[in-house]
Amino acid sequence: MSERQLPGFIMCVCTGKCPGFQAMDIWDFINQVRVELPVEYGFIHPQLCEEDGDRFLADFLKAHRKLIIGACAPNMQRKMFKQAFIDAGLDIEKDAVMLDIRDMTNEKAIEVVKKALSDLGFEEA
C-alpha cells in the first residue's frame, strides 16, 4: 500500500443513538475532518460491527487504502474488523488506525484525529 496516498476516515457512531457521541456534533466533526484534514474522504457509517457493516467493509476494503476509524474501543475494533481486513488481503494493524472518540467534544476528537494523521506523516495544510 502506498504511504503517500492519503488515508480515508470512517466514523462509526453505533447506530447514532450511542450516548458516547452526545458531547459531539457529529456532523460538524465529520465535515471538519473531510474538509480541513489531510484525508482522501471522511464519512459516517451507522454501525460497522453489524452484518451490513461486514458486507460494507468487504466491498470497501478492496480499494486497499489506509483507513483511520474513529469509533469505540480499539480492542473491540480489532476484534470486530480483523477478519474483514484479512479477507481483503490486509492487516488491520498496518492498514488501519483505530481511535476511540467516544465521550469527547468535537475539539478533542479533532485533535485525536490530527495526531493520528501526524503520526502517519500527514500534516494539516
Next chain:
Amino acid sequence: MSESTFMGVPREKIDWSPRIDYEKCNYCMECVKFCPHDVYEVRENEDKKLIVKNPNNCVVFCRACGKTCGVDAISFPNKAEVTNKIKQLRMEMEQNG
C-alpha cells in the same frame, strides 16, 4: 442526538439488551469495561456478581459487549424478530396518529 426513539419507536418499547448465561459467565467483567452506558452493574458480594441493571440503556442492535466475552456468555434477542416488532409498533403508531 435523540436517545428516546430508535427507528421511530420509543426505546422503552423495544426489547433489546444483553442476556447473561450464568452457567458460562466467569465474571471477567470485560463486558462491563467495554460498555459505557451503565447497562451492567457489578455486585461483588452476591452470587450473581454481574446483572443487567439498565436494559433500556443498551444501544439497540449493539452487540459489542458480547463480542468481548471470551466464554460466549452473553446473548441478545433475535434481531429479525426485534426488527419486525419495531416495524409493527411503528405501523400501530402511524395508524393511531
